[in-house]
Amino acid sequence: MAEAAPDWDAIHAEYRAGQLSNVMLGKKYGVTEGAIRKRAKAEGWQKDLADAVRQQVKEKLVRDEVRAPNARDREIVEAAATTGADVVRRHRRDISKGQDIVSMLFGQLEEAASNRAELEDAIEEETKNDETTRRRTQLMRLVSLASHAGVLRDLSAAMKNLIPLERQAYNLDEQEHEEPYEERLRRLLGQE
Structure with a gap:
């Protein structure tokens, strides 16, 4: 039985709509992504x-949110505002959680740094009967100043992202960014 030729008109129409990737279009219509790209x-x-x-x-x-095909402008605006407010509230909760995690990690780092001598003694005691120094070297590297500096740098970068997001979410600053809040949040979280 001969294979049916691809429906290039349908593929072109969906391509123009831009809702599916070339890979997904290929799966839907039984052609390769490369064939779609070439065409x-x-x-x-x-x-x-x-x-x-x-x-x-x-x-x-x-329109679906207000459940009326002829909804008045006020109802449409109210529904959109409610949805937007829910999104901002969710973002504020997420930002707050992120700040809590960063603060917790800062506390753990501070504790590890202030007890470094005790940690090093415990590592020496724990690894004194090891046949090689490999495990001791790895554990000592974890409590070293260089390791703490790297963690501090990463935590600082996280705060550098979280603080402006929070300020923007609460409208504490004038609009300095042309990029909308939601797009900036997605970009910083790597969800683009």
């Missing part, structure tokens, strides 16, 4: 409807 390049395909689709999705979500 798109050869025919000059553009994902020119992606913004319109995203806008339509937003509008549908807002």
Whole structure:
């Protein structure tokens, strides 16, 4: 039985909508990602409807939230504001959790640094009967100043990201960033 030719018109239409990756389009229509990429390049395909689709999705979500196809503007704005407020509250909780974790780690680092001599003595005692010095060397490296400096650098970087996010989430600063809060949060969390 002969294999059916791919429906390139349907693939092109979905490509223009920009909702699926080339890999997902290939799986859906039984062609390779490379074939889609080559055809798109050869025919000059553009994902020119992606913004319109995203806008339509937003509008549908807002309309669905108020559950009325002819909802008044006030109801639409209220539903969108409620959704936005929920997102900001969730971000504030996440930022607070991140700050709590960083503070806890700072405390642990401070304790380890202030008790370094005791930790080194405990490592010496624990590893005195080892046949090689490998384990002792690794444990000593963990409590070394260089290790503490690296942890401190990483924790400082985390705080450097968290503090501006919190200030932005609570609108404490003038808008210095052209990038919206949600996009900046996604970028800093690596979720783009």
